[in-house]
Amino acid sequence: MLIRFISDYVRYVLKGGSKFYTWMGILGVFILGMLYVFYLQNTDGLIVTGMTSQIHEGLYFANLVFLVGVAAGAVTIVFPAYGYHHEGMHKVAVLGEMLAITAVIMVMMFVFAHMGRPDRLWHMIPPWGIYSFSSMLGWDVMVLTGYLFLNFVCGFYYLWCKYTGNPINYKWFLPVVWVAIVWALSIHTVTAFLISTMPARPMWHHSMMPIRFITTAFAAGPALIILAFLIIRNNTRFWIDDSVIKLLTTIVTWCLGIAIFLTLSEVVVELYARTEHANGLYYLMFGLHGLTRLVPWFWSSVVLMVGAFILFLIPRFRNDFKLLVIPCVMSFAGIWIEKGMGLIVPGFIPTPIGEVTEYYPTFVEWLMTLGIWAFGFFILTILLKGAIGILLGEVKYGGKPATAGYGAQAAAAK
Amino acid sequence: MTVTEDMNSQAGAERQDTQVPRQPAPADPSRVALKTSRRDFLKSGGMLSLSSLMGTAALMTESDDAQAAIEWAEHFQKNYRLMTPEEKAEARARLERRYSEEYGKKVTVDTTEAQPGVLMGYALNIRKCIGCRRCVHACVAENNQSRGRNRPGEKIEWIQVLRMERGKFEAEKMNHGYPEGLGIQVGGNAYTPVGQVLEGQYHYTPDLVPEKDATYMPIACMQCEKPPCVKVCPVRTTYREPDGVVVIDYNWCIGCRMCMGACPYWARRLNVTNPVLPKEEMNPVTHYLGNRPRMRGVVEKCHWCLQRTRHGRYPACVEACPVGARKFGNLLDPNSEVSLILARKNVFRLKAELNTFPKFFYFYD
Ligand code: SF4
Ligand code: SF4
Numbered sequence: 001m002l003i004r005f006i007s008d009y010v011r012y013v014l015k016g017g018s019k020f021y022t023w024m025g026i027l028g029v030f031i032l033g034m035l036y037v038f039y040l041q042n043t044d045g046l047i048v049t050g051m052t053s054q055i056h057e058g059l060y061f062a063n064l065v066f067l068v069g070v071a072a073g074a075v076t077i078v079f080p081a082y083g084y085h086h087e088g089m090h091k092v093a094v095l096g097e098m099l100a101i102t103a104v105i106m107v108m109m110f111v112f113a114h115m116g117r118p119d120r121l122w123h124m125i126p127p128w129g130i131y132s133f134s135s136m137l138g139w140d141v142m143v144l145t146g147y148l149f150l151n152f153v154c155g156f157y158y159l160w161c162k163y164t165g166n167p168i169n170y171k172w173f174l175p176v177v178w179v180a181i182v183w184a185l186s187i188h189t190v191t192a193f194l195i196s197t198m199p200a201r202p203m204w205h206h207s208m209m210p211i212r213f214i215t216t217a218f219a220a221g222p223a224l225i226i227l228a229f230l231i232i233r234n235n236t237r238f239w240i241d242d243s244v245i246k247l248l249t250t251i252v253t254w255c256l257g258i259a260i261f262l263t264l265s266e267v268v269v270e271l272y273a274r275t276e277h278a279n280g281l282y283y284l285m286f287g288l289h290g291l292t293r294l295v296p297w298f299w300s301s302v303v304l305m306v307g308a309f310i311l312f313l314i315p316r317f318r319n320d321f322k323l324l325v326i327p328c329v330m331s332f333a334g335i336w337i338e339k340g341m342g343l344i345v346p347g348f349i350p351t352p353i354g355e356v357t358e359y360y361p362t363f364v365e366w367l368m369t370l371g372i373w374a375f376g377f378f379i380l381t382i383l384l385k386g387a388i389g390i391l392l393g394e395v396k397y398g399g400k401p402a403t404a405g406y407g408a409q410a411a412a413a414k
Numbered sequence: 415m416t417v418t419e420d421m422n423s424q425a426g427a428e429r430q431d432t433q434v435p436r437q438p439a440p441a442d443p444s445r446v447a448l449k450t451s452r453r454d455f456l457k458s459g460g461m462l463s464l465s466s467l468m469g470t471a472a473l474m475t476e477s478d479d480a481q482a483a484i485e486w487a488e489h490f491q492k493n494y495r496l497m498t499p500e501e502k503a504e505a506r507a508r509l510e511r512r513y514s515e516e517y518g519k520k521v522t523v524d525t526t527e528a529q530p531g532v533l534m535g536y537a538l539n540i541r542k543c544i545g546c547r548r549c550v551h552a553c554v555a556e557n558n559q560s561r562g563r564n565r566p567g568e569k570i571e572w573i574q575v576l577r578m579e580r581g582k583f584e585a586e587k588m589n590h591g592y593p594e595g596l597g598i599q600v601g602g603n604a605y606t607p608v609g610q611v612l613e614g615q616y617h618y619t620p621d622l623v624p625e626k627d628a629t630y631m632p633i634a635c636m637q638c639e640k641p642p643c644v645k646v647c648p649v650r651t652t653y654r655e656p657d658g659v660v661v662i663d664y665n666w667c668i669g670c671r672m673c674m675g676a677c678p679y680w681a682r683r684l685n686v687t688n689p690v691l692p693k694e695e696m697n698p699v700t701h702y703l704g705n706r707p708r709m710r711g712v713v714e715k716c717h718w719c720l721q722r723t724r725h726g727r728y729p730a731c732v733e734a735c736p737v738g739a740r741k742f743g744n745l746l747d748p749n750s751e752v753s754l755i756l757a758r759k760n761v762f763r764l765k766a767e768l769n770t771f772p773k774f775f776y777f778y779d
Contacts, residue, residue: 045687045710046669047567053683056671116669116684116711119489123649123668130493135648137672199768200642200678352680353576353633355615 004397005163012389013382024381027374034371037364038113046116048364055348055359057114059369062340064110066220067376068191069213069339071103071147073221075184076251077244082177088241092229094391097155098383099225100184104148106376111141113368136194143187150180159390164397188213201347203280212262218255220335222248223328228384230321238388245321253312256331260305263338283356284346293358294349297341304334484512493651494663494702505665506702513707517696524701526724528657534718534773535658535745535752536729537761538632541778542739545630546623547575552734553634556719557705558697562690570683572716573731574616576631581605632739634731635660635681635716636764636772643673643682652713658745658773659718661703667712674713678765679772682715718742745773 040048051058077096081089112118123129124141132138154177161168189210195201196209226248229240267285270278282288284298308330311317317327350356361369389395491497491505506523513521550573554561562568588604624630641660644652651666652673674682688710700706701721708714719729723742732740743750748757752775755761759777 046684047565047687049686051684052567052686053570053674054680056674056684114670116671116713117667117709120666120668123493123651123666130496130650132648132650134645135672136646137648137670141648194672195675198642198646198676200676347675352678353574355680 001164001397005160008163008395008397009386009389012395013386016385024378027378027381030367030371030374031378032371033367034375037368037371040364041113041368042118048362050360050362050365052357052359054351054355054357055345057344057348058359059340059361059365060110060114062344063369063372064107064114065191065195065213065344066336066339067103067107067110068144068188069217069335070221070224071100071107071144072184072188072214072217073219073225074100074103074151075181076218076222076248077225078177078184079181080247082174082181086243086247088244089247091391092240092244094155094158094387095228095232095384096225097151097158098387099221099228099380100151101148101155102376102380102383104144104151105379106372107144108148109372109375113372136190136197140187140190140194143183143190147180147183147187150176150183154180155387159387162390162393163395185214188217195344195347200352201280202277203347204343205277206266208262208266212259212266215255215259215262216335216338219252219259220332222252222255223332223335226252226328227325227332228380230325232384232388236388236392238392242321245324246319249312249318249324252328252331253309253318256305256309256312259335260309279350280346283349284342288350289356291356291358293360294341294346297337301334301337301342304330305338308334481512481515484508488512488665491665493649493666495650495653502702509702509706513698513700516707517691517693517698519693519696519698521696521698521700523706524699524704524721524724526701526720528655528659529724530656531744531746533658533745534637534723535743535750535756535775536637536718536773537741537752537755537759537775537777539739539741539778540631540776542737543575543630543632544624544737544739545575545577545618545620545628546736548734548736549573549632549731549740550575552730553716555695556697556722556730557716558689558691558700558707559714560685560689560691560708561695562687565687567684567686568690570685570689570714572681572683572714573632573634574680576616576633577618577625577628578631580627580629633679633681633764634774635677636679636770636774637718639771639773640769642676642678642768642770646672646676648672655703657724659720660715661717661720662712662714663703664706664708664712664714669711669713671713678768678770682713685710685712685714 037048049058049060074096077089078093080086081093112121115121124131124138131142154173157173158168160166192210192213195204196206199205226245229245229248232238233240267281270281271285274282279288283291284294286292287295308327311327311330317323345359349358386395487508488505492501494502494505497505502525506525509523510521513523550571553559553573554571557572559572560568560570583604585604637654637658637660639654639658641652641654644650644654644660647653648670649666649668651668652660652662654660669684671684674684685708689708691707696707697705699721701717701724704717704720719727719731723729728742729740732742741751741755743752745752745756747753755777756775759779761775761777763772763775
């Protein structure tokens with residue numbers, strides 16, 4: 001039966017129109033590029049990236065942090081579905097889980113890209129390696145793996161039941177779902193702790209970090225989900241309720257609002273006293289010693305986030321699902337910048353000895369990043385397409401061998 | 415004249431000879447033990463673990479892929495701290511063999527353990543430092559640091575001598591706003607602040623030192639008593655040895671760079687590429703946890719020349735300093751140079767507010 005499930009699933013996903021194959025083909029090209037630069041990095045070393053002993057975490061780490069947020073953001077679907085028994089949400093909860101799975105896989109790929117010696121990553125896995133309870137990175141790996149596992153179990157058990165037509169065994173399913181919901185908060189909190197527990201980096205060393213991480217995650221994650229849902233609605237027979245998108249919009253709006261407020265508080269606290277510890281933020285906002293590379297990034301992120309917040313508040317944008325795309329893209333992009341160029345990189349400037357130095361992501365880094373994102377979309381397409389097929393009843397145990405109808409093909413066309 | 419000043423006045427080479435007995439004698443029983451066990455091990459023809467089997471095979475067959483087999487075995491070796499004495503001997507033999515072949519000379523890899531009753535400490539006379547950077551060069555030569563010049567990042571120096579302009583008060587700036595450049599006037603600021611360095615500014619090359627309006631501040635790893643770098647390492651490859659030195663097992667580091675982020679003294683360096691270490695410049699006397707050649711993608715740092723200090727010698731930087739600004743010794747011995755300095759001089763540590771408790775002390779008389 002399991003084999004049938006897998007083969008039906010795969011056969012359904014493989015069938016698609018030219019739109020589907022073009023999309024996957026383009027992604028494939030980027031993935032090949034990624035493999036090439038990964039090879040370069042592991043023969044020549046990280047010298048092919050812009051990272052140095054001064055700024056030793058860059059684009060990869062920034063994407064990693066951001067994507068942990070996206071993964072955690074999936075809980076904004078699952079929680080209303082099971083916590084508030086929101087009907088529309090319930091129907092699509094499994095799609096949120098698929099997104100979470102994808103995001104965690106991408107995070108792990110960024111981990112691989114980031115490590116100086118990815119060939120030694122097994123050192124972290126007992127019993128062959130050592131697991132360190134004092135290291136936040138150790139905890140991060142643990143919660144991420146756990147989250148991947150939980151979402152995999154929840155998501156595919158649900159699909160499996162739909163596929164076979166068996167009733168869901170709520171006795172263990174519900175507790176697992178609840179664990180996954182709480183767990184989602186833990187993953188981004190631990191990521192925040194990862195950097196905020198370093199007194200050597202004053203810019204990061206404050207307790208507001210975890211809550212700021214959660215709010216930005218709950219703005220960026222659902223923003224992406226809204227976009228995906230709008231695409232699914234327009235291209236497949238799978239209907240997603242208006243109420244789902246409305247609720248998600250509300251969540252994005254207010255989490256974005258809180259995130260902006262938290263950022264503002266931080267700016268005031270740091271810049272009013274303007275101690276030496278504010279140098280990182282000052283560099284980010286205005287530049288230091290004539291070095292201003294990050295300044296445009298910071299202000300563009302501010303413009304995007306505040307702009308998106310204002311647009312979300314305007315009913316015309318909020319309620320028109322065509323215009324809604326604009327603030328969603330804006331907040332997604334704004335938060336991506338905020339997490340990367342606006343948080344990770346300036347944490348290293350100036351260095352603990354006061355050295356001011358700049359960071360330029362190289363072509364290798366950009367290509368790697370693009371490739372991992374492409375890989376993410378590749379997986380996401382597969383997962384979503386299969387899931388939708390099952391939800392629509394097009395893939396069913398005992399049914400005819402699956403045929404991809406119009407809906408399925410377009411679902412994947414993104 | 416105090417005893418300490420007496421010591422200060424001694425010349426470098428002489429001082430080394432006279433002060434050495436302060437350190438525990440390098441009897442090194444562990445080394446003897448290791449040699450026997452290695453012979454036994456070779457005779458018996460193999461150990462239980464996969465890695466040792468491969469290593470043995472390579473050592474005994476002298477085949478062409480010996481190199482490859484050694485690397486393979488190295489890849490699967492355990493964290494240094496968890497190795498049994500036999501495994502340590504084996505790892506050591508493997509490394510000695512590979513390095514010797516690679517650098518075309520007889521390379522030794524010492525595995526001497528920390529000596530009981532020793533807690534190493536360092537003191538630096540900030541008044542005396544003239545910023546000549548000889549300690550930096552001595553360190554690079556002694557510790558096999560990467561010397562590349564072609565691409566940025568190929569050059570690694572563990573010691574930084576920060577050159578800081580002296581701050582000064584200027585009449586024309588008396589009514590400038592504070593903080594500098596932020597225009598909100600809350601009192602004058604005639605003082606030019608010091609302490610900001612631009613990238614690479616510590617690679618200064620003056621004709622003459624000391625320069626008139628500069629002060630110098632040498633820094634390197636402080637071998638913290640509570641090292642934040644150790645706490646954050648996810649694989650425990652960096653740790654504090656019983657004699658107080660924080661070391662890294664370069665074969666176990668995964669290059670995650672958490673430690674670099676946590677270190678408040680910017681003491682760690684990332685090997686962004688294969689270290690550039692010319693054969694003739696390579697120092698063949700190495701320690702497993704010390705100056706043996708590193709590989710790409712791992713983090714490295716100062717370890718107070720374990721290969722020397724565990725045998726009662728001074729670190730290379732101490733020997734090289736022409737003005738005798740650097741002092742080194744056993745903190746548990748009340749008569750060691752460092753202990754005497756701590757007892758009698760004005761001493762401070764950097765970033766004391768972070769509770770890392772460095773064992774590197776700055777002093778002035
Ligand atoms: S100075 Fe830095 S690298 Fe050295 S022990 Fe302290 S925290 Fe670790
Ligand atoms: S870079 Fe190496 S030593 Fe540093 S924390 Fe990571 S594994 Fe540990």
